[in-house]
Amino acid sequence: MSEEAALAAAHARIEDYRSRISSLDDNARDLIFRESRNHNWWQEKDVSDAQLREIYDLVKFAPTSANTQPMRITFLRSQEAKERLAPALMGPNVEKTMKAPVVAILGYDNTFWKDFPRFYPIRPEMAERHKENPDVAESFSFQQATLQGAYFILAVRAVGLDSGAMGGFDVGKVNEEFFKDSSVKANFLCNIGYGALEGIKGPRLNRYDFDEVCSII
Numbered sequence: 121m122s123e124e125a126a127l128a129a130a131h132a133r134i135e136d137y138r139s140r141i142s143s144l145d146d147n148a149r150d151l152i153f154r155e156s157r158n159h160n161w162w163q164e165k166d167v168s169d170a171q172l173r174e175i176y177d178l179v180k181f182a183p184t185s186a187n188t189q190p191m192r193i194t195f196l197r198s199q200e201a202k203e204r205l206a207p208a209l210m211g212p213n214v215e216k217t218m219k220a221p222v223v224a225i226l227g228y229d230n231t232f233w234k235d236f237p238r239f240y241p242i243r244p245e246m247a248e249r250h251k252e253n254p255d256v257a258e259s260f261s262f263q264q265a266t267l268q269g270a271y272f273i274l275a276v277r278a279v280g281l282d283s284g285a286m287g288g289f290d291v292g293k294v295n296e297e298f299f300k301d302s303s304v305k306a307n308f309l310c311n312i313g314y315g316a317l318e319g320i321k322g323p324r325l326n327r328y329d330f331d332e333v334c335s336i337i
């Protein structure tokens with residue numbers, strides 16, 4: 121396909137989806153934001169590999185700077201895999217993680233820049249800045265992968281599952297156990313399953329109102 125035809129096709133796709141949907145309805149907003157909770161206990165109901173792929177196949181389309189996509193996900197399903205994670209978890213996170221159908225280690229790859237030609241062919245030279253400055257690459261990778269981690273939580277909800285995000289763990293231990301001699305490092309963890317109500321110990325906690333934290337200037 122010529123460049124011109126590819127651009128016309130891209131514009132047509134945008135026009136097509138906008139003609140089908142203009143915004144999420146109230147139910148979708150409740151599912152993803154207003155009523156969904158961080159879950160701490162799980163129904164005995166499996167999560168399939170197909171569902172994990174379904175989650176990723178949404179997440180991958182959410183934007184990252186220069187389309188870098190530095191997030192790397194390691195899904196732990198087997199008991200053995202989860203037991204390798206257990207020593208790194210803070211006390212209150214152990215049991216719920218062992219009981220979760222799947223635990224995702226959301227990591228970030230500091231060598232994401234190697235794929236600039238593939239994912240940002242319009243400016244492949246941007247890779248050089250990261251290649252030559254590992255500190256810049258690391259903070260960029262962490263920032264962009266954290267964004268992707270947030271998208272991940274929303275995608276879990278979008279496919280009808282529940283998530284339990286966790287920062288309460290020893291990052292060094294996880295890196296040593298799962299990412300030794302690798303350019304990937306752990307960011308945060310996310311249990312995935314069908315949440316059980318007994319894990320919800322109280323009502324929704326307060327959130328800031330718009331006027332407290334936002335300004336329009």
Ligand SMILES: Cc1cc2nc3c(=O)[nH]c(=O)nc-3n(C[C@H](O)[C@H](O)[C@H](O)COP(=O)(O)O)c2cc1C
Pocket residue numbers: 156157158159212213285286287288289308324325
């Ligand atoms: C990145 C991240 C890390 C979190 N770490 C933990 C954790 O280690 N342990 C835990 O019990 N909850 C953890 N949480 C859950 C939050 O405490 C919870 O989402 C917040 O209190 C709001 O609760 P709600 O989503 O049910 O309204 C984490 C949430 C996020 C997004």
